[in-house]
Amino acid sequence: MELQRKELRLSAWALVHGVPSANPTELVDQGGYSVLVTEVIDDDQTPVNQQALGAVLAKMHQVEPLASEVARCPDIYDYLAQRIGDRHSRISTDHQLPALPKPTHLAKVLQRSLHRVSQLHLDIRRQNIRVAAGEPRALFDWSNALTAAPELEMARIREYAQIPENALDYMDILAGYRAYGGTIDESTTAWAVLRLDAALMLAGVFTSVSPNEELASVFLNRVRILLQDL
Numbered sequence: 727m728e729l730q731r732k733e734l735r736l737s738a739w740a741l742v743h744g745v746p747s748a749n750p751t752e753l754v755d756q757g758g759y760s761v762l763v764t765e766v767i768d769d770d771q772t773p774v775n776q777q778a779l780g781a782v783l784a785k786m787h788q789v790e791p792l793a794s795e796v797a798r799c800p801d802i803y804d805y806l807a808q809r810i811g812d813r814h815s816r817i818s819t820d821h822q823l824p825a826l827p828k829p830t831h832l833a834k835v836l837q838r839s840l841h842r843v844s845q846l847h848l849d850i851r852r853q854n855i856r857v858a859a860g861e862p863r864a865l866f867d868w869s870n871a872l873t874a875a876p877e878l879e880m881a882r883i884r885e886y887a888q889i890p891e892n893a894l895d896y897m898d899i900l901a902g903y904r905a906y907g908g909t910i911d912e913s914t915t916a917w918a919v920l921r922l923d924a925a926l927m928l929a930g931v932f933t934s935v936s937p938n939e940e941l942a943s944v945f946l947n948r949v950r951i952l953l954q955d956l
Contacts, residue, residue: 729869730762735792736868737764739845743789746782748856748864767856767864774852775860776895780902782862783850787876787908791845796873803840806878806923807833813926814949817933821946824953832919839916840875847871850883852893877910881920885928888944915956922952 730753740747749765799805807829814826826832847854848870856864872878880900887894903910911917929945932938 776898777902780899781906784906784908787844803836839914846879882924885924
């Protein structure tokens with residue numbers, strides 16, 4: 727129920743602020759299950775215009791997030807640092823990884839560099855975008871959404887772009903993002919920590935949740951490289 731309510735809240739928020747999304751119509755009970763009914767938006771299967779997608783993200787990051795979403799995780803960087811520690815610990819059980827700095831240190835690194843608060847989608851990939859003639863018409867699946875600095879979203883996209891089926895070109899997305907006025911800082915240690923968060927998540931997915939030997943190797947190596955950069 728909560729995930730459907732979240733989708734309802736954030737889809738409505740997106741539409742109010744001109745961020746392409748499906749119009750949610752109602753939340754109904756069907757046989758004891760909550761079902762969110764939304765506008766049907768067709769997809770013509772054309773490749774998404776990456777710079778246009780970057781512009782959508784820049785617009786989303788520049789508008790005021792829902793206060794209720796901000797209030798849900800006021801200590802976002804403590805949460806992220808602990809999540810990184812937990813993921814590192816789980817993966818290290820079966821795979822050799824370099825040591826991780828303490829979560830308290832990682833939280834301080836993030837808090838020192840990241841001060842903006844934006845609404846983030848955090849699952850941007852071709853599968854969650856409805857497209858017409860290359861233009862993004864709607865973002866779907868807000869279940870991973872958080873409020874934090876835009877760098878968190880862009881760091882995840884940077885790692886997602888290494889998965890071919892996600893059909894993302896990070897540099898083109900970044901060009902569109904910046905052309906629309908979006909700004910991120912890739913020069914800080916915090917950027918490496920945020921990329922590590924994404925790489926650990928994907929390593930966990932491809933080593934256990936949805937096993938894929940090739941992608942598991944890619945993201946385990948990414949984790950090792952990023953740990954050495956900290």
